[in-house]
Amino acid sequence: MDQKQLQLPDCPALPSDLGPYNVEVNEIIEKKVIQNTNLPLGGHSEPENCTALQKIAIVIPFRNRELHLKVWLHNMHPFLQKQQADYGIYVVEQYGELKFNRAKLLNVGYSEAVNEYDYNCFIFTDVDIIPMDHRNLYRCSQNPKHMANSLDKFNFRLRYKTVFGGVVAFSKEQFLKVNGFSNMFWGWGGEDDELYQRVITAGMKIERQSQNISKAKAFLHSRDKGNEQNPKSIRLIKKAAIRMHRDGLNSLNYTIISVTKHRLYTKVTVDIGLPEESID
Ligand code: UDP
Numbered sequence: 001m002d003q004k005q006l007q008l009p010d011c012p013a014l015p016s017d018l019g020p021y022n023v024e025v026n027e028i029i030e031k032k033v034i035q036n037t038n039l040p041l042g043g044h045s046e047p048e049n050c051t052a053l054q055k056i057a058i059v060i061p062f063r064n065r066e067l068h069l070k071v072w073l074h075n076m077h078p079f080l081q082k083q084q085a086d087y088g089i090y091v092v093e094q095y096g097e098l099k100f101n102r103a104k105l106l107n108v109g110y111s112e113a114v115n116e117y118d119y120n121c122f123i124f125t126d127v128d129i130i131p132m133d134h135r136n137l138y139r140c141s142q143n144p145k146h147m148a149n150s151l152d153k154f155n156f157r158l159r160y161k162t163v164f165g166g167v168v169a170f171s172k173e174q175f176l177k178v179n180g181f182s183n184m185f186w187g188w189g190g191e192d193d194e195l196y197q198r199v200i201t202a203g204m205k206i207e208r209q210s211q212n213i214s215k216a217k218a219f220l221h222s223r224d225k226g227n228e229q230n231p232k233s234i235r236l237i238k239k240a241a242i243r244m245h246r247d248g249l250n251s252l253n254y255t256i257i258s259v260t261k262h263r264l265y266t267k268v269t270v271d272i273g274l275p276e277e278s279i280d
């Protein structure tokens, strides 16, 4: 604990003056970000006048989505600061051209972030989802929290009851309890449903805020090259309960290509290796 933290009161559990927020998606974004923020390198920020109750690592899986990332950063730094968050942003970029593996990148982001700072809350978010209300608290809760439950592209409705994709929040304890994500989902789809199975198997349930508060913008886009639908995902999801204790954080291996401290985020570029031979 540093000098500053010793002197400051705790931040309130619910900051005041929160309400609907207009996501900005225009052309001048890049300039405004550079002018309006005053962050140290690495995209880490904490409240000035109080000590935040949680230390939050925000982890974004990434490859070749520069524009989405700019828009996300432009909106989310002020958003998180308004919520008086103590947070750091980790953009985890998959190196190479192989099939994209969102879940493994998120495991890498968790591992790199815990090595760097005393984070106790992890928010795993797609780069193309931005909340539309400051009351949508980017915080951890008693249970793992699903936060992308009210997206404009799905008319602010849940597509199915157990949906757990887009944005989720786990305390460190909760994430360790499920052994993180599976590392075995190459290509689009299913890793989020598999994580849901892990949560339930571990005896937890998921939480959501009301759909009014969770409203968020999700940019429309075509399927990325290298992220074609994963034909193995249904089989993998079925065996989540028997695989989860040996497929996840405790079996994670990767090679860091670079860690770069940008002003607005820490970029981790990582070689996550090749898909496994067997699928169970
Ligand atoms: N993603 C990326 N590059 C890719 C594929 C995916 O950066 O080539 C990341 C990005 O954060 C994206 C997330 O993975 O938001 C989920 O992929 P996608 O947006 O295609 O999922 P969907 O919108 O279909 O749920």
Ligand code: MN
Binding pocket: 126, 128, 219, 221
């Ligand atoms: Mn998307």
